[in-house]
Amino acid sequence: MTTIDIVPADERSAALRIEHVIWPxxxxxxxxxxxxLRELAVDHPxxxxxxxxxxxxxAQQEIFATLPHANAAPGMTRADALSTYELLAQPCWQEALTRLVQAMPAAAPAGMNEPARLVHQAQSLLQGRFGSVGQRESVFLWAALSLQWSHVAAHMPSRHDLQVPVQTRFDxxxxxxxxSASIVPGGKRGGLRYLHCPLCETRWHLVRAVCSCCGGDDEVEYWSVDEARAVVKLETCGDCHGYLKVCFADFDARADPVADDLASLHLDYEAERMGFLRTGINPFAFPADCP
Ligand SMILES: [Zn+2]
Ligand SMILES: [Zn+2]
Structure with missing residues:
Protein backbone atom coordinates (compact mmCIF):
# COMPACT_ATOMS: atom_id res chain seq x y z
CA MET A 1 0.00 0.00 0.00
CA THR A 2 1.23 3.45 -0.81
CA THR A 3 0.61 6.35 1.50
CA ILE A 4 0.26 9.82 0.11
CA ASP A 5 1.47 12.77 2.12
CA ILE A 6 -1.13 15.48 1.88
CA VAL A 7 0.52 18.73 2.85
CA PRO A 8 -1.92 21.16 4.50
CA ALA A 9 -2.32 24.49 2.76
CA ASP A 10 -0.63 26.26 5.67
CA GLU A 11 2.52 24.19 5.33
CA ARG A 12 2.60 24.57 1.56
CA SER A 13 2.40 28.29 2.04
CA ALA A 14 5.08 28.16 4.74
CA ALA A 15 7.57 27.33 2.01
CA LEU A 16 6.88 30.86 0.81
CA ARG A 17 7.59 33.83 2.99
CA ILE A 18 4.85 34.23 5.58
CA GLU A 19 4.15 37.64 7.04
CA HIS A 20 4.04 36.77 10.72
CA VAL A 21 2.40 40.03 11.68
CA ILE A 22 0.10 42.31 9.69
CA TRP A 23 0.23 45.82 11.12
CA PRO A 24 -3.00 47.82 11.34
CA LEU A 37 -21.72 46.41 9.89
CA ARG A 38 -24.31 48.33 7.89
CA GLU A 39 -24.30 45.65 5.19
CA LEU A 40 -24.76 42.94 7.80
CA ALA A 41 -27.58 44.88 9.51
CA VAL A 42 -29.89 44.51 6.51
CA ASP A 43 -32.72 42.10 7.47
CA HIS A 44 -30.76 41.08 10.57
CA PRO A 45 -32.70 40.38 13.80
CA ALA A 59 -17.11 58.13 14.76
CA GLN A 60 -13.82 56.28 15.38
CA GLN A 61 -12.87 56.77 11.74
CA GLU A 62 -13.56 60.50 11.86
CA ILE A 63 -11.87 61.03 15.22
CA PHE A 64 -8.75 59.04 14.36
CA ALA A 65 -7.87 61.34 11.49
CA THR A 66 -7.70 64.41 13.73
CA LEU A 67 -6.72 63.00 17.12
CA PRO A 68 -3.48 64.53 18.51
CA HIS A 69 -1.71 61.18 18.84
CA ALA A 70 1.45 60.71 20.84
CA ASN A 71 3.99 58.33 19.41
CA ALA A 72 5.94 55.88 21.50
CA ALA A 73 9.36 57.02 22.64
CA PRO A 74 12.25 56.29 20.23
CA GLY A 75 13.86 52.95 20.98
CA MET A 76 10.79 51.61 22.72
CA THR A 77 9.68 48.22 21.49
CA ARG A 78 6.06 47.40 20.86
CA ALA A 79 6.01 45.16 23.88
CA ASP A 80 7.38 47.96 26.08
CA ALA A 81 4.81 50.39 24.81
CA LEU A 82 1.70 48.31 24.71
CA SER A 83 2.10 45.80 27.49
CA THR A 84 2.47 48.52 30.10
CA TYR A 85 -0.06 51.09 31.15
CA GLU A 86 2.06 54.03 30.12
CA LEU A 87 -0.39 54.73 27.35
CA LEU A 88 -3.15 55.19 29.88
CA ALA A 89 -1.25 58.15 31.28
CA GLN A 90 -1.35 59.89 27.90
CA PRO A 91 -4.33 62.11 27.13
CA CYS A 92 -5.08 60.71 23.64
CA TRP A 93 -7.63 58.07 24.58
CA GLN A 94 -9.47 60.40 26.95
CA GLU A 95 -9.65 63.02 24.21
CA ALA A 96 -10.92 60.31 21.87
CA LEU A 97 -13.54 59.32 24.43
CA THR A 98 -14.71 62.92 24.85
CA ARG A 99 -15.13 63.19 21.08
CA LEU A 100 -16.96 59.85 20.87
CA VAL A 101 -19.44 61.00 23.50
CA GLN A 102 -19.90 64.30 21.66
CA ALA A 103 -20.50 62.42 18.40
CA MET A 104 -23.15 60.14 19.95
CA PRO A 105 -24.64 62.06 22.90
CA ALA A 106 -27.92 60.13 22.96
CA ALA A 107 -26.20 56.73 23.02
CA ALA A 108 -23.40 57.55 25.45
CA PRO A 109 -23.86 56.51 29.06
CA ALA A 110 -23.71 59.11 31.83
CA GLY A 111 -20.51 59.68 33.81
CA MET A 112 -18.08 59.52 30.90
CA ASN A 113 -16.40 62.75 32.03
CA GLU A 114 -14.80 61.71 35.31
CA PRO A 115 -11.10 61.11 34.50
CA ALA A 116 -10.09 59.16 37.62
CA ARG A 117 -13.04 56.80 37.29
CA LEU A 118 -12.44 56.35 33.57
CA VAL A 119 -8.79 55.41 34.12
CA HIS A 120 -9.86 52.85 36.71
CA GLN A 121 -12.45 51.40 34.32
CA ALA A 122 -9.98 51.34 31.44
CA GLN A 123 -7.52 49.41 33.60
CA SER A 124 -10.27 46.92 34.44
CA LEU A 125 -10.99 46.33 30.75
CA LEU A 126 -7.30 45.97 29.87
CA GLN A 127 -6.90 43.44 32.67
CA GLY A 128 -9.86 41.39 31.44
CA ARG A 129 -12.17 42.30 34.34
CA PHE A 130 -15.05 43.02 31.98
CA GLY A 131 -17.75 42.26 34.51
CA SER A 132 -16.81 45.30 36.61
CA VAL A 133 -17.66 47.81 33.85
CA GLY A 134 -21.12 48.30 32.30
CA GLN A 135 -21.60 47.05 28.73
CA ARG A 136 -22.31 50.43 27.14
CA GLU A 137 -19.47 52.12 29.05
CA SER A 138 -17.16 49.29 27.96
CA VAL A 139 -18.04 49.85 24.31
CA PHE A 140 -17.21 53.58 24.46
CA LEU A 141 -14.06 53.10 26.54
CA TRP A 142 -12.71 50.30 24.34
CA ALA A 143 -13.47 52.26 21.18
CA ALA A 144 -11.42 55.18 22.54
CA LEU A 145 -8.58 52.96 23.77
CA SER A 146 -8.45 51.20 20.41
CA LEU A 147 -7.86 54.53 18.63
CA GLN A 148 -4.74 55.14 20.70
CA TRP A 149 -3.49 51.55 20.76
CA SER A 150 -3.91 51.05 17.00
CA HIS A 151 -2.02 54.28 16.33
CA VAL A 152 0.90 53.12 18.45
CA ALA A 153 0.85 49.66 16.87
CA ALA A 154 0.97 51.25 13.43
CA HIS A 155 3.70 53.77 14.23
CA MET A 156 6.20 52.13 16.52
CA PRO A 157 9.80 53.18 15.78
CA SER A 158 10.96 49.60 15.25
CA ARG A 159 9.14 47.24 12.94
CA HIS A 160 11.69 44.49 13.39
CA ASP A 161 11.11 43.31 16.91
CA LEU A 162 8.22 41.05 15.91
CA GLN A 163 9.53 39.74 12.64
CA VAL A 164 10.08 36.34 14.22
CA PRO A 165 7.52 33.55 13.97
CA VAL A 166 4.71 33.99 16.45
CA GLN A 167 2.87 30.75 15.74
CA THR A 168 2.89 29.95 19.41
CA ARG A 169 1.24 33.23 20.36
CA PHE A 170 -2.44 32.98 21.20
CA ASP A 171 -2.70 36.52 22.51
CA SER A 180 -11.77 38.77 18.45
CA ALA A 181 -11.72 36.07 15.78
CA SER A 182 -9.48 34.58 13.13
CA ILE A 183 -9.42 35.67 9.52
CA VAL A 184 -8.35 33.70 6.49
CA PRO A 185 -7.42 36.39 3.97
CA GLY A 186 -7.68 35.85 0.27
CA GLY A 187 -5.14 36.79 -2.37
CA LYS A 188 -1.44 36.19 -1.77
CA ARG A 189 -2.13 35.19 1.85
CA GLY A 190 -4.84 32.72 0.82
CA GLY A 191 -5.04 29.65 3.03
CA LEU A 192 -3.21 31.27 5.95
CA ARG A 193 -4.96 32.01 9.22
CA TYR A 194 -4.40 35.20 11.18
CA LEU A 195 -5.75 36.04 14.62
CA HIS A 196 -7.14 39.58 14.87
CA CYS A 197 -6.64 41.87 17.88
CA PRO A 198 -9.78 43.89 18.73
CA LEU A 199 -7.74 46.47 20.68
CA CYS A 200 -4.67 47.47 18.65
CA GLU A 201 -6.04 45.82 15.45
CA THR A 202 -2.84 43.89 14.73
CA ARG A 203 -3.10 40.47 13.04
CA TRP A 204 -0.73 37.58 13.68
CA HIS A 205 -0.24 34.28 11.95
CA LEU A 206 -1.19 30.96 13.51
CA VAL A 207 -1.37 27.67 11.62
CA ARG A 208 -4.94 26.54 11.07
CA ALA A 209 -4.52 23.03 12.49
CA VAL A 210 -3.78 24.40 15.97
CA CYS A 211 -6.30 25.55 18.58
CA SER A 212 -6.07 29.33 18.96
CA CYS A 213 -6.58 29.04 22.71
CA CYS A 214 -4.51 26.11 24.02
CA GLY A 215 -2.33 25.13 21.06
CA GLY A 216 -3.70 21.60 20.94
CA ASP A 217 -3.94 20.02 17.51
CA ASP A 218 -5.80 16.75 18.11
CA GLU A 219 -9.42 17.80 18.32
CA VAL A 220 -9.74 21.05 16.42
CA GLU A 221 -12.85 21.11 14.25
CA TYR A 222 -14.49 23.68 12.00
CA TRP A 223 -18.27 24.01 11.95
CA SER A 224 -20.71 25.94 9.86
CA VAL A 225 -24.43 26.01 10.39
CA ASP A 226 -25.44 27.41 7.04
CA GLU A 227 -23.22 26.06 4.28
CA ALA A 228 -19.77 24.72 3.50
CA ARG A 229 -18.66 28.05 2.03
CA ALA A 230 -20.04 30.08 4.95
CA VAL A 231 -18.09 33.28 5.54
CA VAL A 232 -18.04 32.67 9.30
CA LYS A 233 -17.36 29.28 10.87
CA LEU A 234 -16.70 28.01 14.36
CA GLU A 235 -13.33 26.62 15.36
CA THR A 236 -13.86 24.37 18.37
CA CYS A 237 -11.29 22.51 20.44
CA GLY A 238 -12.05 19.24 22.18
CA ASP A 239 -8.98 19.64 24.39
CA CYS A 240 -9.71 22.96 26.11
CA HIS A 241 -13.41 23.18 25.10
CA GLY A 242 -12.86 26.70 23.81
CA TYR A 243 -14.13 28.15 20.58
CA LEU A 244 -13.35 31.09 18.33
CA LYS A 245 -14.87 32.10 15.01
CA VAL A 246 -13.02 32.13 11.71
CA CYS A 247 -13.91 34.63 8.96
CA PHE A 248 -13.14 33.50 5.43
CA ALA A 249 -12.24 36.59 3.47
CA ASP A 250 -11.41 34.37 0.52
CA PHE A 251 -15.18 33.70 0.34
CA ASP A 252 -16.12 37.35 0.91
CA ALA A 253 -13.43 40.04 0.85
CA ARG A 254 -15.58 42.35 3.00
CA ALA A 255 -15.41 39.99 6.01
CA ASP A 256 -14.25 41.71 9.19
CA PRO A 257 -13.23 39.81 12.36
CA VAL A 258 -15.18 42.21 14.57
CA ALA A 259 -18.26 42.95 12.43
CA ASP A 260 -18.86 39.43 11.17
CA ASP A 261 -18.28 38.02 14.63
CA LEU A 262 -20.86 40.38 16.11
CA ALA A 263 -23.41 39.58 13.41
CA SER A 264 -23.18 35.81 13.88
CA LEU A 265 -24.43 35.35 17.43
CA HIS A 266 -26.39 32.31 16.26
CA LEU A 267 -23.02 30.53 16.02
CA ASP A 268 -22.25 31.48 19.62
CA TYR A 269 -25.54 29.93 20.74
CA GLU A 270 -24.70 26.82 18.75
CA ALA A 271 -21.20 26.57 20.23
CA GLU A 272 -22.47 27.03 23.75
CA ARG A 273 -25.20 24.45 23.14
CA MET A 274 -22.42 21.99 22.23
CA GLY A 275 -20.61 22.82 25.49
CA PHE A 276 -17.84 25.12 24.22
CA LEU A 277 -16.77 28.37 25.85
CA ARG A 278 -15.94 31.51 23.90
CA THR A 279 -12.26 32.55 24.03
CA GLY A 280 -12.46 35.74 21.96
CA ILE A 281 -13.34 39.34 22.81
CA ASN A 282 -15.72 41.42 20.73
CA PRO A 283 -15.57 45.17 21.49
CA PHE A 284 -19.34 45.39 21.10
CA ALA A 285 -20.25 42.30 23.16
CA PHE A 286 -17.96 41.91 26.12
CA PRO A 287 -18.04 38.72 28.18
CA ALA A 288 -19.32 38.87 31.72
CA ASP A 289 -15.75 38.20 32.83
CA CYS A 290 -12.32 37.23 31.58
CA PRO A 291 -12.52 34.53 28.85
ZN1 LIG B 1 -3.22 44.02 20.07
ZN1 LIG C 1 -7.83 24.27 22.74
Missing amino acids: DPLSLYGKRAKR EAAYLEFAAKVCT CPTCGSAP
Whole structure:
Protein backbone atom coordinates (compact mmCIF):
# COMPACT_ATOMS: atom_id res chain seq x y z
CA MET A 1 0.00 0.00 0.00
CA THR A 2 1.23 3.45 -0.81
CA THR A 3 0.61 6.35 1.50
CA ILE A 4 0.26 9.82 0.11
CA ASP A 5 1.47 12.77 2.12
CA ILE A 6 -1.13 15.48 1.88
CA VAL A 7 0.52 18.73 2.85
CA PRO A 8 -1.92 21.16 4.50
CA ALA A 9 -2.32 24.49 2.76
CA ASP A 10 -0.63 26.26 5.67
CA GLU A 11 2.52 24.19 5.33
CA ARG A 12 2.60 24.57 1.56
CA SER A 13 2.40 28.29 2.04
CA ALA A 14 5.08 28.16 4.74
CA ALA A 15 7.57 27.33 2.01
CA LEU A 16 6.88 30.86 0.81
CA ARG A 17 7.59 33.83 2.99
CA ILE A 18 4.85 34.23 5.58
CA GLU A 19 4.15 37.64 7.04
CA HIS A 20 4.04 36.77 10.72
CA VAL A 21 2.40 40.03 11.68
CA ILE A 22 0.10 42.31 9.69
CA TRP A 23 0.23 45.82 11.12
CA PRO A 24 -3.00 47.82 11.34
CA ASP A 25 -4.07 50.59 9.00
CA PRO A 26 -6.22 52.64 11.38
CA LEU A 27 -6.87 55.39 8.84
CA SER A 28 -9.18 53.08 6.92
CA LEU A 29 -10.07 50.08 9.03
CA TYR A 30 -12.78 51.65 11.22
CA GLY A 31 -14.59 53.05 8.19
CA LYS A 32 -14.49 49.66 6.47
CA ARG A 33 -15.85 48.04 9.62
CA ALA A 34 -18.71 50.56 9.77
CA LYS A 35 -19.59 49.79 6.15
CA ARG A 36 -19.53 46.05 6.80
CA LEU A 37 -21.72 46.41 9.89
CA ARG A 38 -24.31 48.33 7.89
CA GLU A 39 -24.30 45.65 5.19
CA LEU A 40 -24.76 42.94 7.80
CA ALA A 41 -27.58 44.88 9.51
CA VAL A 42 -29.89 44.51 6.51
CA ASP A 43 -32.72 42.10 7.47
CA HIS A 44 -30.76 41.08 10.57
CA PRO A 45 -32.70 40.38 13.80
CA GLU A 46 -30.18 42.54 15.72
CA ALA A 47 -30.15 45.30 13.11
CA ALA A 48 -30.54 48.14 15.61
CA TYR A 49 -27.46 47.08 17.56
CA LEU A 50 -25.39 46.53 14.42
CA GLU A 51 -26.36 50.04 13.30
CA PHE A 52 -25.28 51.40 16.69
CA ALA A 53 -21.93 49.60 16.35
CA ALA A 54 -21.58 51.05 12.84
CA LYS A 55 -22.11 54.57 14.22
CA VAL A 56 -19.36 54.02 16.80
CA CYS A 57 -16.98 52.84 14.06
CA THR A 58 -17.85 55.80 11.85
CA ALA A 59 -17.11 58.13 14.76
CA GLN A 60 -13.82 56.28 15.38
CA GLN A 61 -12.87 56.77 11.74
CA GLU A 62 -13.56 60.50 11.86
CA ILE A 63 -11.87 61.03 15.22
CA PHE A 64 -8.75 59.04 14.36
CA ALA A 65 -7.87 61.34 11.49
CA THR A 66 -7.70 64.41 13.73
CA LEU A 67 -6.72 63.00 17.12
CA PRO A 68 -3.48 64.53 18.51
CA HIS A 69 -1.71 61.18 18.84
CA ALA A 70 1.45 60.71 20.84
CA ASN A 71 3.99 58.33 19.41
CA ALA A 72 5.94 55.88 21.50
CA ALA A 73 9.36 57.02 22.64
CA PRO A 74 12.25 56.29 20.23
CA GLY A 75 13.86 52.95 20.98
CA MET A 76 10.79 51.61 22.72
CA THR A 77 9.68 48.22 21.49
CA ARG A 78 6.06 47.40 20.86
CA ALA A 79 6.01 45.16 23.88
CA ASP A 80 7.38 47.96 26.08
CA ALA A 81 4.81 50.39 24.81
CA LEU A 82 1.70 48.31 24.71
CA SER A 83 2.10 45.80 27.49
CA THR A 84 2.47 48.52 30.10
CA TYR A 85 -0.06 51.09 31.15
CA GLU A 86 2.06 54.03 30.12
CA LEU A 87 -0.39 54.73 27.35
CA LEU A 88 -3.15 55.19 29.88
CA ALA A 89 -1.25 58.15 31.28
CA GLN A 90 -1.35 59.89 27.90
CA PRO A 91 -4.33 62.11 27.13
CA CYS A 92 -5.08 60.71 23.64
CA TRP A 93 -7.63 58.07 24.58
CA GLN A 94 -9.47 60.40 26.95
CA GLU A 95 -9.65 63.02 24.21
CA ALA A 96 -10.92 60.31 21.87
CA LEU A 97 -13.54 59.32 24.43
CA THR A 98 -14.71 62.92 24.85
CA ARG A 99 -15.13 63.19 21.08
CA LEU A 100 -16.96 59.85 20.87
CA VAL A 101 -19.44 61.00 23.50
CA GLN A 102 -19.90 64.30 21.66
CA ALA A 103 -20.50 62.42 18.40
CA MET A 104 -23.15 60.14 19.95
CA PRO A 105 -24.64 62.06 22.90
CA ALA A 106 -27.92 60.13 22.96
CA ALA A 107 -26.20 56.73 23.02
CA ALA A 108 -23.40 57.55 25.45
CA PRO A 109 -23.86 56.51 29.06
CA ALA A 110 -23.71 59.11 31.83
CA GLY A 111 -20.51 59.68 33.81
CA MET A 112 -18.08 59.52 30.90
CA ASN A 113 -16.40 62.75 32.03
CA GLU A 114 -14.80 61.71 35.31
CA PRO A 115 -11.10 61.11 34.50
CA ALA A 116 -10.09 59.16 37.62
CA ARG A 117 -13.04 56.80 37.29
CA LEU A 118 -12.44 56.35 33.57
CA VAL A 119 -8.79 55.41 34.12
CA HIS A 120 -9.86 52.85 36.71
CA GLN A 121 -12.45 51.40 34.32
CA ALA A 122 -9.98 51.34 31.44
CA GLN A 123 -7.52 49.41 33.60
CA SER A 124 -10.27 46.92 34.44
CA LEU A 125 -10.99 46.33 30.75
CA LEU A 126 -7.30 45.97 29.87
CA GLN A 127 -6.90 43.44 32.67
CA GLY A 128 -9.86 41.39 31.44
CA ARG A 129 -12.17 42.30 34.34
CA PHE A 130 -15.05 43.02 31.98
CA GLY A 131 -17.75 42.26 34.51
CA SER A 132 -16.81 45.30 36.61
CA VAL A 133 -17.66 47.81 33.85
CA GLY A 134 -21.12 48.30 32.30
CA GLN A 135 -21.60 47.05 28.73
CA ARG A 136 -22.31 50.43 27.14
CA GLU A 137 -19.47 52.12 29.05
CA SER A 138 -17.16 49.29 27.96
CA VAL A 139 -18.04 49.85 24.31
CA PHE A 140 -17.21 53.58 24.46
CA LEU A 141 -14.06 53.10 26.54
CA TRP A 142 -12.71 50.30 24.34
CA ALA A 143 -13.47 52.26 21.18
CA ALA A 144 -11.42 55.18 22.54
CA LEU A 145 -8.58 52.96 23.77
CA SER A 146 -8.45 51.20 20.41
CA LEU A 147 -7.86 54.53 18.63
CA GLN A 148 -4.74 55.14 20.70
CA TRP A 149 -3.49 51.55 20.76
CA SER A 150 -3.91 51.05 17.00
CA HIS A 151 -2.02 54.28 16.33
CA VAL A 152 0.90 53.12 18.45
CA ALA A 153 0.85 49.66 16.87
CA ALA A 154 0.97 51.25 13.43
CA HIS A 155 3.70 53.77 14.23
CA MET A 156 6.20 52.13 16.52
CA PRO A 157 9.80 53.18 15.78
CA SER A 158 10.96 49.60 15.25
CA ARG A 159 9.14 47.24 12.94
CA HIS A 160 11.69 44.49 13.39
CA ASP A 161 11.11 43.31 16.91
CA LEU A 162 8.22 41.05 15.91
CA GLN A 163 9.53 39.74 12.64
CA VAL A 164 10.08 36.34 14.22
CA PRO A 165 7.52 33.55 13.97
CA VAL A 166 4.71 33.99 16.45
CA GLN A 167 2.87 30.75 15.74
CA THR A 168 2.89 29.95 19.41
CA ARG A 169 1.24 33.23 20.36
CA PHE A 170 -2.44 32.98 21.20
CA ASP A 171 -2.70 36.52 22.51
CA CYS A 172 -1.80 39.66 20.55
CA PRO A 173 1.99 39.94 20.19
CA THR A 174 1.80 43.73 20.30
CA CYS A 175 -0.62 44.43 23.17
CA GLY A 176 -1.49 41.10 24.79
CA SER A 177 -5.24 41.20 24.14
CA ALA A 178 -7.18 38.05 23.31
CA PRO A 179 -8.26 37.93 19.64
CA SER A 180 -11.77 38.77 18.45
CA ALA A 181 -11.72 36.07 15.78
CA SER A 182 -9.48 34.58 13.13
CA ILE A 183 -9.42 35.67 9.52
CA VAL A 184 -8.35 33.70 6.49
CA PRO A 185 -7.42 36.39 3.97
CA GLY A 186 -7.68 35.85 0.27
CA GLY A 187 -5.14 36.79 -2.37
CA LYS A 188 -1.44 36.19 -1.77
CA ARG A 189 -2.13 35.19 1.85
CA GLY A 190 -4.84 32.72 0.82
CA GLY A 191 -5.04 29.65 3.03
CA LEU A 192 -3.21 31.27 5.95
CA ARG A 193 -4.96 32.01 9.22
CA TYR A 194 -4.40 35.20 11.18
CA LEU A 195 -5.75 36.04 14.62
CA HIS A 196 -7.14 39.58 14.87
CA CYS A 197 -6.64 41.87 17.88
CA PRO A 198 -9.78 43.89 18.73
CA LEU A 199 -7.74 46.47 20.68
CA CYS A 200 -4.67 47.47 18.65
CA GLU A 201 -6.04 45.82 15.45
CA THR A 202 -2.84 43.89 14.73
CA ARG A 203 -3.10 40.47 13.04
CA TRP A 204 -0.73 37.58 13.68
CA HIS A 205 -0.24 34.28 11.95
CA LEU A 206 -1.19 30.96 13.51
CA VAL A 207 -1.37 27.67 11.62
CA ARG A 208 -4.94 26.54 11.07
CA ALA A 209 -4.52 23.03 12.49
CA VAL A 210 -3.78 24.40 15.97
CA CYS A 211 -6.30 25.55 18.58
CA SER A 212 -6.07 29.33 18.96
CA CYS A 213 -6.58 29.04 22.71
CA CYS A 214 -4.51 26.11 24.02
CA GLY A 215 -2.33 25.13 21.06
CA GLY A 216 -3.70 21.60 20.94
CA ASP A 217 -3.94 20.02 17.51
CA ASP A 218 -5.80 16.75 18.11
CA GLU A 219 -9.42 17.80 18.32
CA VAL A 220 -9.74 21.05 16.42
CA GLU A 221 -12.85 21.11 14.25
CA TYR A 222 -14.49 23.68 12.00
CA TRP A 223 -18.27 24.01 11.95
CA SER A 224 -20.71 25.94 9.86
CA VAL A 225 -24.43 26.01 10.39
CA ASP A 226 -25.44 27.41 7.04
CA GLU A 227 -23.22 26.06 4.28
CA ALA A 228 -19.77 24.72 3.50
CA ARG A 229 -18.66 28.05 2.03
CA ALA A 230 -20.04 30.08 4.95
CA VAL A 231 -18.09 33.28 5.54
CA VAL A 232 -18.04 32.67 9.30
CA LYS A 233 -17.36 29.28 10.87
CA LEU A 234 -16.70 28.01 14.36
CA GLU A 235 -13.33 26.62 15.36
CA THR A 236 -13.86 24.37 18.37
CA CYS A 237 -11.29 22.51 20.44
CA GLY A 238 -12.05 19.24 22.18
CA ASP A 239 -8.98 19.64 24.39
CA CYS A 240 -9.71 22.96 26.11
CA HIS A 241 -13.41 23.18 25.10
CA GLY A 242 -12.86 26.70 23.81
CA TYR A 243 -14.13 28.15 20.58
CA LEU A 244 -13.35 31.09 18.33
CA LYS A 245 -14.87 32.10 15.01
CA VAL A 246 -13.02 32.13 11.71
CA CYS A 247 -13.91 34.63 8.96
CA PHE A 248 -13.14 33.50 5.43
CA ALA A 249 -12.24 36.59 3.47
CA ASP A 250 -11.41 34.37 0.52
CA PHE A 251 -15.18 33.70 0.34
CA ASP A 252 -16.12 37.35 0.91
CA ALA A 253 -13.43 40.04 0.85
CA ARG A 254 -15.58 42.35 3.00
CA ALA A 255 -15.41 39.99 6.01
CA ASP A 256 -14.25 41.71 9.19
CA PRO A 257 -13.23 39.81 12.36
CA VAL A 258 -15.18 42.21 14.57
CA ALA A 259 -18.26 42.95 12.43
CA ASP A 260 -18.86 39.43 11.17
CA ASP A 261 -18.28 38.02 14.63
CA LEU A 262 -20.86 40.38 16.11
CA ALA A 263 -23.41 39.58 13.41
CA SER A 264 -23.18 35.81 13.88
CA LEU A 265 -24.43 35.35 17.43
CA HIS A 266 -26.39 32.31 16.26
CA LEU A 267 -23.02 30.53 16.02
CA ASP A 268 -22.25 31.48 19.62
CA TYR A 269 -25.54 29.93 20.74
CA GLU A 270 -24.70 26.82 18.75
CA ALA A 271 -21.20 26.57 20.23
CA GLU A 272 -22.47 27.03 23.75
CA ARG A 273 -25.20 24.45 23.14
CA MET A 274 -22.42 21.99 22.23
CA GLY A 275 -20.61 22.82 25.49
CA PHE A 276 -17.84 25.12 24.22
CA LEU A 277 -16.77 28.37 25.85
CA ARG A 278 -15.94 31.51 23.90
CA THR A 279 -12.26 32.55 24.03
CA GLY A 280 -12.46 35.74 21.96
CA ILE A 281 -13.34 39.34 22.81
CA ASN A 282 -15.72 41.42 20.73
CA PRO A 283 -15.57 45.17 21.49
CA PHE A 284 -19.34 45.39 21.10
CA ALA A 285 -20.25 42.30 23.16
CA PHE A 286 -17.96 41.91 26.12
CA PRO A 287 -18.04 38.72 28.18
CA ALA A 288 -19.32 38.87 31.72
CA ASP A 289 -15.75 38.20 32.83
CA CYS A 290 -12.32 37.23 31.58
CA PRO A 291 -12.52 34.53 28.85
ZN1 LIG B 1 -3.22 44.02 20.07
ZN1 LIG C 1 -7.83 24.27 22.74
